Amino acid sequence: MKASDSVKNYPSRLREYANYSLRSIKRVCKDIGPRFPGSDGEKKAHDYFFKELEGCCDTVVKEEFAVHPRAFLGWVPLCCYMAVIGCVLFYFGLAAVTLALAAVALLLIVLEFVFYRQPLDPFYPKKTSANVIGVKNPSGEIKRKFIISGHCDSSGEWTYTYLGGPVLLKIVLFAGVGGLVLLLAAVVAAFVNGYALGFTLEGPQSPFVNVVRYVLLGYIPVFLAASRFSNPKKPVLGANDDLTGCFAAVSAAKFLTDCGLALENTQLNVLITGSEEAGLRGAKDFAKRHAGEYKEVPTMFLGIDTLRDYDDMAVYTRDMSGTVKNGEQACALLREGAANAGLNLPCKTITLGSSDAAAITQAGLQAAALAAMDPAPARYYHTRLDNETNLDLKTIEAGINVCLETMFLFDEKGFG
Ligand SMILES: [Zn+2]
Known part of the structure; x- marks a missing residue:
């Protein structure tokens, strides 16, 4: 079944979750502010997402890990x-x-x-970061797992981009x-x-x-x-990068719960990672702890990073400055899910930098990355311009649509 056939008035439901994302992003920016890896701001964001996920998942856990946030761009x-x-x-x-x-x-x-x-880690102060994971079980037997993810931390400001x-x-x-x-x-x-x-x-x-x-x-x-x-002393708000991804991920679980739906055979995992901006540390920790158990059944990881520029929305098949090839089956399924959402998404490469999907791919799982950002990069990328006044409802809504359709498609047929 397509997501669009799962409820009556699907378009208005979609709009509802895009608005929920927009409202929530504004609230996080205002009440919590910047969220540099390992900072108090990031911790508050973990607690915020923990509460959000408690409202729409069967179980929620927070897993802490050590990070040396200044080392990555040190x-x-x-x-x-x-x-x-x-x-x-x-x-x-x-x-x-x-x-x-x-x-x-x-x-x-x-x-x-x-x-x-991470050769420089030992030379920089150690902090604690965390991942928050919400799990929503299917109505039937668990035959597959679908992980949908965004990162809740934000970067230090990139002086020259600004x-x-x-x-x-x-x-x-x-x-x-x-x-x-x-x-x-x-x-x-x-x-x-x-x-x-x-x-x-x-x-x-x-x-x-x-x-x-x-x-x-x-x-x-x-x-x-x-x-x-x-400038690590001037962390940005990261309204688009990547609160849009976090709330798209939460929206997937909320959509099911609010509408009284459950997937048939797919366990949904909403993963809010920490310390992505410190070198994908949250995704790496998640992979180290859990890759083995997720490999027991067909698992797809969908990482969402920045939903802002509608015309630039793409499936990132190559990651980590082009050195990592994300999962072929996962990328193909994401493109098919996007087609169900009425979008013909191109395949692109992250030429400078990386997304959480790369760390998951490296751990041997099927991972794909979805992003909608001007790859130039955009003027707002890692600057103070990435704030709550610079959001695009249409792109957020399209991103949520792609996530939902991909999730339903995976539940229907897995990678087959
Ligand atoms: Zn990001």
Whole structure:
């Protein structure tokens, strides 16, 4: 059965849950405010969602985990300062030390950002975050499980996206990474010219090395500017990213409960993750604890992250800066669910960054991500503009529709 056939007046029901989401997002923004991973704000959001889920699920649990929230983007200032020191050392001829610094910086970027590993965690303060999980059982035997998820934490403000939108963001990013590559090239060139342990200021130098010495000095302000890329002391409200996803997920359970419905053979799990913005830590913790039990029956994870830009709504089949391929069956089912909701959604890649679905995919479950955000990225992305005055009812409603249709479709036929 399609979701649209499950109740009379489905369109007005949908509108009801879009309005519920809108109202609730405004309330969370006003009463709780920013929700940086591991902060008091995030804790209050956990309690808020716990109560919401108690009203529409059979059981609700909160699972706490340790997180080092400042570590995730901690590589940005760290690598920038290492680059600054490298520039200075290179100027004074210490090419070998510069090479070591640049290599460590690049390794940190690849591990922390491309692969979402956690080498810096031990160096930053430990906090407690949590996931909240509401479970609603089907009327019959449990043959499948459907996890629908959003993250309730919010990011520190991305300085340059706010100041100059995606263009300035890209300029700073490319200038920063480009500078690091230039630094490495300079060191390699120095070595090629025979300065195995560094060149001397007095000795003969290649013209390239001589020029680059000064170019790198001139680059120092760029590295210093890039170090201010994200501001953890100024967390944003995250009205769209990702309260829209959280309330779409809660809406799925509310819809069933309010309408007196139950799925036939699918257990619905509403998962509100914490610390997504600290490197998918909530999804990783959930996967570590539960992947085994969810693998006992066919399980689909649907991660929703930002429902704001209607024309950009898409199924994200590739995740984690393109390095992770989300579940083929889950993505296909999500596209079919969207078709039942009257939408022909394209497949897209998260080219810079990641969603919770990637962590679930990595744990071996079938996961898909749904998002509706200008991938440029949008001007509001991780800035103070992502607030309760910048919501789009039509997109929220369409997102809820896609979630409901996908859930009903999965209950009807699983991945088959
Ligand atoms: Zn998000």
